[in-house]
Amino acid sequence: MRIRKNVKRLTAAEKTAFTDAVLALKTKPSVLHPGNPKLTRYDDYPETHMAAMMASPGWAHRGPAFFPWHRELLLQFENDLAAIDPSVTIPYWDWTDAASSPFTPDFLGGNGSGSSQKVMNGPFAYDGTNHWTINVPDSPGDPVFLQRDFGADMTAPSLPSSGQVNTIQGVTPYDAAPWHDNTGAYRAQLEGGLHNLVHRYVGGTMGAMTSPNDPVFWLHHCNIDRLWSEWQRLHPTASPYMPVTGAPAGQNLNDDMIFSMGGPAPWPGSSTPASVIDATALGYTYDSAVISIPHLPLTAVRILFGVTNDAPGVVIGPDGRPHVVPGGPGDPVWTQLTHVEKDRVLASALLELSHLASNATVRADIQKAAKALQGARARVERAVA
Numbered sequence: 001m002r003i004r005k006n007v008k009r010l011t012a013a014e015k016t017a018f019t020d021a022v023l024a025l026k027t028k029p030s031v032l033h034p035g036n037p038k039l040t041r042y043d044d045y046p047e048t049h050m051a052a053m054m055a056s057p058g059w060a061h062r063g064p065a066f067f068p069w070h071r072e073l074l075l076q077f078e079n080d081l082a083a084i085d086p087s088v089t090i091p092y093w094d095w096t097d098a099a100s101s102p103f104t105p106d107f108l109g110g111n112g113s114g115s116s117q118k119v120m121n122g123p124f125a126y127d128g129t130n131h132w133t134i135n136v137p138d139s140p141g142d143p144v145f146l147q148r149d150f151g152a153d154m155t156a157p158s159l160p161s162s163g164q165v166n167t168i169q170g171v172t173p174y175d176a177a178p179w180h181d182n183t184g185a186y187r188a189q190l191e192g193g194l195h196n197l198v199h200r201y202v203g204g205t206m207g208a209m210t211s212p213n214d215p216v217f218w219l220h221h222c223n224i225d226r227l228w229s230e231w232q233r234l235h236p237t238a239s240p241y242m243p244v245t246g247a248p249a250g251q252n253l254n255d256d257m258i259f260s261m262g263g264p265a266p267w268p269g270s271s272t273p274a275s276v277i278d279a280t281a282l283g284y285t286y287d288s289a290v291i292s293i294p295h296l297p298l299t300a301v302r303i304l305f306g307v308t309n310d311a312p313g314v315v316i317g318p319d320g321r322p323h324v325v326p327g328g329p330g331d332p333v334w335t336q337l338t339h340v341e342k343d344r345v346l347a348s349a350l351l352e353l354s355h356l357a358s359n360a361t362v363r364a365d366i367q368k369a370a371k372a373l374q375g376a377r378a379r380v381e382r383a384v385a
Contacts, residue, residue: 002089002284008099015107019123021081021088022215023130032264039135046136046210048266053209057248059258064175065251066191067228068273070221076267092222095159102219117147117204138208147204156200169231172238179247195224226286229279240277347373
């Protein structure tokens with residue numbers, strides 16, 4: 001099982017492995033244009049994305065297939081990276097957490113410089129050692145270098161807040177008729193409200209139809225994919241995809257999604273929204289869906305099992321015996337968690353406490369509150385390999 005990690009949890013070696021694999025993919029031959037030495041396998045992805053945006057109706061945007069189409073795109077890209085280095089998975093950028101920012105010199109480089117918006121540092125700088133070059137622009141006269149312009153768009157001066165994310169994660173149903181643009185449902189609100197905002201905030205290359213030319217595209221959409229997975233767990237009784245019928249071709253539950261219209265396909269085989277709904281069935285999960293019981297913060301352990309005495313960090317474990325819990329005074333482990341992780345741990349505590357309630361109504365109310373906090377699973381999970 002692949003585990004996609006938060007950027008802030010990547011080691012230096014994992015950052016290097018990811019960027020090295022991306023750079024190596026930029027040297028592999030194109031599948032869409034075999035025999036063309038000017039185009040690479042990496043270039044196939046911005047070209048496919050641009051084709052999806054130029055199609056009418058679009059294959060991947062402003063409609064129900066937004067999540068599954070990009071999930072398949074991410075998976076194929078990740079498979080290409082894994083063929084270069086099996087240890088590599090796509091990390092996700094949690095926009096609500098400054099510690100998760102990928103825009104550092106040792107990872108994806110920083111903001112663009114001056115009126116050109118040219119990225120000057122990191123492994124994807126045009127003027128750097130790797131000479132990262134945009135071979136598939138939106139238009140022939142567009143710059144060949146990576147551009148960014150953080151917050152310059154007046155409609156996107158800042159990244160999404162945790163409150164915005166939590167609000168949209170609570171929206172149901174998945175989508176609604178007429179299955180296009182802003183239907184008011186979950187897909188439309190996350191795509192139009194958060195996904196588009198982040199593209200505009202980063203600006204430059206990320207504002208183009210060929211936005212995968214900026215490697216941060218993959219980390220951004222990895223987070224989008226993660227949120228869809230968590231939404232499914234948060235709303236287990238809601239349909240994870242809609243509609244079954246009634247939408248344009250490629251957008252219905254069992255339609256083959258569209259990635260090519262004539263010419264070589266970007267990869268063999270086909271996929272439907274139904275075939276990619278379950279991320280774990282595709283062989284991956286997210287570290288945010290995994291909380292290791294031995295590393296529960298002291299605050300949560302106190303709630304769950306109670307403190308044996310006044311000695312800091314000593315608690316009664318589920319086996320009824322005293323245990324020393326890492327953290328000590330001030331519980332630094334707890335303070336290092338994101339708001340989402342804190343909510344999930346507290347939700348797990350509430351679920352444990354709910355089982356002690358003899359009154360069925362009270363028990364149901366506690367469990368409802370836990371699910372509202374949790375946003376992922378209704379129990380603490382052991383780490384998976």
